[in-house]
Amino acid sequence: MPAYDAIIIGTGQAGSPLAGRLTDAGMKVAIVERNLFGGTCVNTGCTPTKTLVASAKTAQMARRAAEYGVVLDGPVRIDMKKVKARADAVSGASRDGIGKWLEGMANCTVFRGHARFVDRNSVRVGDDVLTAERIFVNVGGRAILPAIPGLAEVPHLTNSTIMDLDVVPEHLLILGGSYVGLEFAQIYRRFGAKVTVFEPGPRLIRREDEDISRAVADILAAEGIDVIVGAANLAVGRSGGGIVVSHDGSNGLKAVSGSHLLVATGRRPNTDDLDADKAGIALDAHGYIIVDDALRTTVDGIWALGDCNGRGAFTHTAYNDFEIVAANLLDDDPRRVTDRIPVYALYVDPPLGRVGLTETEAKKTGRRLLVSTRPMTRVSRAIEKGETQGFMKIVADADSGEILGAALLGTGCDEVVHSLIDVMYARRPYQQVRRGVHIHPTVSELLPTMLAEFRPA
Structure with a gap:
């Protein structure tokens, strides 16, 4: 049985960078992939879908060209084969890059196949049984098929x-x-x-x-x-x-x-064919691997990262899982899952950038709240771009000045929201940043204005 210092199951957004950190630390690592390098994000998630979003946005802007004084002859036509080929190329380049990186990584051995636990220290991949004192599970998730008749x-x-x-x-x-x-x-x-x-x-x-x-x-x-x-x-x-x-x-x-x-x-974790019970790993009622605040499972020496642990369902949370595990294991830095603030985006056009609590959730805390809103029709950049759909909303604690959350729905708001994310991580009250001078004309320039226009919720 080949012995390693660490086994990583899955090459998603947590598993691959973890292999890099562990091998840099001098460990002998085995990483297992049964399908495509890069996991959901690279192959069927963020990378190809946002490439499709870009093509769809281009088509929509072409239809609106006359509004901007641009004349296009004839109706807009879609060559779906070229659209797909572009998405495949962007996704494939990312996937190939990850594969080459892992396969060329010193002290890292890539195994292609389906990993199943044999016991708490052993994993079977085809005819090979791999052993290690540390095992990291990054098996991701897949779509739920509900029990709908027919x-x-x-x-x-x-x-x-x-x-x-x-x-x-x-x-x-x-x-x-x-x-x-x-x-x-x-x-x-x-x-x-x-x-x-x-x-x-x-x-x-x-x-x-x-x-x-x-x-x-x-x-x-x-x-x-x-x-x-x-x-x-x-x-x-x-x-x-x-x-x-x-x-x-x-x-x-x-x-x-x-x-x-x-x-x-919805989605479900890929844990049903992992034979987690043979290692003694506890799952919750939905099949997610139960982990503590440092992403350790119920079995000493086994961690779970990414979508399979139920502590986040995004590429950025999976990557942060890697950072948390690496910090605790290699850097003597006690990072925790509960340190992170919920943040994500909905990539319709215009996009929704979300951070922290919703207004509804904030009201349930019993705090005295302040709320500020601004329609995108009152944002110069949105008017100039001809994209005035949506509005922005920020919620804060009236007593501490802490920004509790925001929902920014409008052009560029998937980027604008990061200004608020940084303030929230810095734990600074909104009063200390509302006098900031931002560039005009941008969407971000309205954030200080909104912070100066809070009203009781």
């Missing part, structure tokens, strides 16, 4: 398999009105598909405040995307060569026919 009998796409499309669907039906579903809804609507989104809940992206949900729904509706909320008792079936989604509507059973079906109802 779903197993009809062709359907997930966030992964939709990346294989090289045609524009005639009518894309989407189950799920949250982040993944809405991004694909706008992408394919801008490519020319008719799109219908079915959300069982009372509103879209229900973890956000209601005003944000309404604003996002308005943005999508303005582009001709049909959104059905409160879609109870969903069922799926065939109709000729197409697909039908039925649901209980306000006036009885309703059905919508389409050409393609995307299931975007």
Whole structure:
């Protein structure tokens, strides 16, 4: 049995950089990958989808060219094969770069295959049994396929398999009105598909405040995307060569026919075929590996990083998991998961940048709150760009001045939000930064103005 100082299962955004740190520290490392180097982000997540977002944005701006005094002859046409080829090339370059880096890394051996635990110190990969005192699990997650009647009998796409499309669907039906579903809804609507989104809940992206949900729904509706909320008792079936989604509507059973079906109802961890029980690793009721604040599992010498631990579902949280583990193990630096502030973005156009608590969550804390809002129609940069949809909202503690959270929905707001993230990590009250002078004309320049315009919630 080949013995190593460390075994890493998975080459996602936590596993690969961890291999670099461990080998730099003089350890002999085995890293195992059963599919594609780079994990979800590189292959079916951030990298290819945001490449599609860029193509869709270009198509939309071409349609609006006349508004800017730019004359284009003829209608905008989409070459979906070229769109896909571009996304594949961007994703492939990143994947190949990670593979070459790992395979050329001194003291690192790459094993291709499915890793399963044998015991707390051993992992089987094909005919090989690898042993180490330290094992790091970075196996990621995949789409949930809900128990919807008829779903197993009809062709359907997930966030992964939709990346294989090289045609524009005639009518894309989407189950799920949250982040993944809405991004694909706008992408394919801008490519020319008719799109219908079915959300069982009372509103879209229900973890956000209601005003944000309404604003996002308005943005999508303005582009001709049909959104059905409160879609109870969903069922799926065939109709000729197409697909039908039925649901209980306000006036009885309703059905919508389409050409393609995307299931975007959530994700689950890839732990069901890991044989974690043989190592004594505890999982929660949803299959996530239970970890402490330093990402140690219930078994000494085994850590879990990335989507499989249920402590974050983003590339940036996975990378931070790597930083936390490396800091504790190699740097005598006691970093913790609870040190990080929740932050993420919804990449519809315009994007939503989110940090900290929502206004609804902040009110539940019982603190006295201050809130400041500004519509994008009052942002010079947005007006000049002709992109005035959305609004910005910041919430603070009235007594301490601590910024508790923000929701910035508008052009460039996935970048603008970082100004607030930095203030929150610095633990500085808003009073100390509201006099900052920002560059004009930008969206960020309005943040100090908003901090000076707080009102009691």
